[in-house]
Amino acid sequence: MIELKNVRFSVPADTSIAGGGASKTIINDVSFRFERGKFYGITGPNGGGKTTLSKLIMGINPVTSGSILLNGEDITALSITDRAKAGIAYGFQHSARFKGTTFRDLLAIAAGTEDETALARIIARVGICSLDFLDKPVDAKLSGGEIKKIELATIIARNPKVAIYDEPDTGIDLWTIGPMVEVLKREQTEKGTTTIVVSHNRAFLEAADEILMIRGGRLAYTGDLAGARPILEDLSVCSFGDVCEGENDVRCFR
Numbered sequence: 001m002i003e004l005k006n007v008r009f010s011v012p013a014d015t016s017i018a019g020g021g022a023s024k025t026i027i028n029d030v031s032f033r034f035e036r037g038k039f040y041g042i043t044g045p046n047g048g049g050k051t052t053l054s055k056l057i058m059g060i061n062p063v064t065s066g067s068i069l070l071n072g073e074d075i076t077a078l079s080i081t082d083r084a085k086a087g088i089a090y091g092f093q094h095s096a097r098f099k100g101t102t103f104r105d106l107l108a109i110a111a112g113t114e115d116e117t118a119l120a121r122i123i124a125r126v127g128i129c130s131l132d133f134l135d136k137p138v139d140a141k142l143s144g145g146e147i148k149k150i151e152l153a154t155i156i157a158r159n160p161k162v163a164i165y166d167e168p169d170t171g172i173d174l175w176t177i178g179p180m181v182e183v184l185k186r187e188q189t190e191k192g193t194t195t196i197v198v199s200h201n202r203a204f205l206e207a208a209d210e211i212l213m214i215r216g217g218r219l220a221y222t223g224d225l226a227g228a229r230p231i232l233e234d235l236s237v238c239s240f241g242d243v244c245e246g247e248n249d250v251r252c253f254r
């Protein structure tokens with residue numbers, strides 16, 4: 001179980017702006033309990049703070065105030081590495097590529113074994129059948145879908161307690177999204193992985209047990225998808241009025 005208690009993340013004033021500007025609060029007093037083994041979909045308007053919140057859980061961003069607990073233990077001060085050791089894994093929106101490294105290298109590190117049968121079992125879980133794929137270099141020549149599958153496999157290989165995926169459908173074709181959702185659902189149900197997916201995609205939101213909507217750095221809604229639908233679907237009503245910055249607000253196209 002991951003618990004966020006009054007979590008806040010602010011960045012200092014932009015000193016490149018004349019006059020300095022004011023410090024900016026990006027995540028504002030968010031409290032929430034992610035229960036063990038459940039699937040959560042984090043959604044909301046662009047720039048609302050979804051990625052920032054997920055990075056706070058992984059420790060990529062340090063919280064400004066508040067605390068984060070994993071199974072009752074305060075992990076707020078832990079580094080990314082220590083959080084990874086404690087069982088939290090993170091998939092970036094834009095997966096990293098490592099020149100001179102093969103998929104086999106990354107997978108062996110993640111799984112803690114070079115045993116080919118074990119590696120084959122892991123890649124089968126993400127729908128890669130060919131063992132030849134293991135020797136693909138993880139470089140710029142990979143397609144968007146291939147690199148996502150590789151990242152997914154390296155996360156799954158670690159059997160994390162908590163898996164966070166930031167927009168896992170980035171660069172993925174429509175035909176691959178369904179199977180990807182199935183992979184994440186299977187890991188959740190069979191391994192009891194607490195799964196947190198940042199997404200605008202209906203398929204991921206439909207798979208979620210609970211939706212969190214973040215706007216203006218605050219939790220605007222938590223509950224089932226049915227309850228979120230009026231906010232997500234009714235484009236005739238501006239539901240972001242309280243954070244609206246007028247015509248200069250690039251997030252709003254209404």
Ligand SMILES: Nc1ncnc2c1ncn2[C@@H]1O[C@H](COP(=O)(O)OP(=O)(O)OP(=O)(O)O)[C@@H](O)[C@H]1O
Pocket residue numbers: 011026044045046047048049050051052053
């Ligand atoms: N380190 C930082 N310094 C300054 N501003 C930041 C920083 N991190 C995030 N922001 C700003 O905070 C806001 C929220 O960013 P974030 O990436 O969390 O939004 P998001 O909800 O994930 O958006 P999207 O749906 O477009 O991916 C944005 O306006 C972003 O520019």
